[in-house]
Amino acid sequence: MCGxxxxxxxxxxxxxxLYVVVAFIMIGVAAAARASSFVTSLSLVSGIIACGxxxxxxSIIGLIGASKHHQVMLFFYMIVLFIIFIIQFSVACxxxxxxxxxQRIVAAKGWNYTGAAVQMDAQSFFGCCGYQFGNESLKHPxxxxxxxxxxxxxxxxxxxxxEQCCVKPGDDCQCQTxxxxxxxxxxxxxxxxxxxxxxxxxxxxxxxxxxxxxxxxVDPRANIQSLLR
Numbered sequence: 001m002c003g004x005x006x007x008x009x010x011x012x013x014x015x016x017x018l019y020v021v022v023a024f025i026m027i028g029v030a031a032a033a034r035a036s037s038f039v040t041s042l043s044l045v046s047g048i049i050a051c052g053x054x055x056x057x058x059s060i061i062g063l064i065g066a067s068k069h070h071q072v073m074l075f076f077y078m079i080v081l082f083i084i085f086i087i088q089f090s091v092a093c094x095x096x097x098x099x100x101x102x103q104r105i106v107a108a109k110g111w112n113y114t115g116a117a118v119q120m121d122a123q124s125f126f127g128c129c130g131y132q133f134g135n136e137s138l139k140h141p142x143x144x145x146x147x148x149x150x151x152x153x154x155x156x157x158x159x160x161x162x163e164q165c166c167v168k169p170g171d172d173c174q175c176q177t178x179x180x181x182x183x184x185x186x187x188x189x190x191x192x193x194x195x196x197x198x199x200x201x202x203x204x205x206x207x208x209x210x211x212x213x214x215x216x217x218v219d220p221r222a223n224i225q226s227l228l229r
Contacts, residue, residue, distance in 0.1 A: 008214035019059035026052035033189025047091040095194030126181035
């Protein structure tokens with residue numbers, strides 16, 4: 001870490017510009033991961049989105065404070081950035097630590113509580129039908145018009161009655177159930193969001209250290225101006 005006033009100032013400005021970019025990456029990736037799960041409300045992923053919003057806000061404060069060497073802004077910046085680090089680090093670790101059984105429980109509850117319109121969107125997007133065969137508590141909309149993504153065939157033929165389309169394993173169903181694709185989307189979302197959040201959380205500690213050093217340094221231009229008076 002550089003020790004000069006100008007070097008610290010430029011480093012802090014560059015780091016906060018990086019934070020702006022990172023904030024948009026975190027918000028975009030987390031929002032995409034949340035949307036791809038369709039039926040599940042991923043609260044952990046929402047935590048990363050919140051961290052991205054707050055990081056965007058505090059990076060703007062950091063840019064203003066670094067450019068003006070504003071003591072109060074830099075102090076506020078240090079405190080809030082450290083709080084964001086704690087929250088982001090904790091949420092990212094939770095995203096990476098959630099196990100497969102917990103993911104399946106969350107997905108099943110999400111399917112059960114969501115509406116038929118969202119279930120139909122999930123079936124059309126993944127090319128699947130229903131969440132699990134033989135589970136009456138996890139009913140699903142009609143799959144007559146759903147197309148299998150792999151074979152490009154409809155799940156059930158025209159001769160199959162709608163009430164018998166992909167209801168139990170013995171039915172003539174050309175589509176898989178949605179538990180597999182939804183679970184895979186959740187795993188990718190958790191791993192991607194958790195990895196990005198964890199990696200960039202350590203840069204926030206660096207920002208706190210540079211801000212602390214820069215805050216206690218004296219602007220050499222201020223000293224020259226005071227001598228000329």
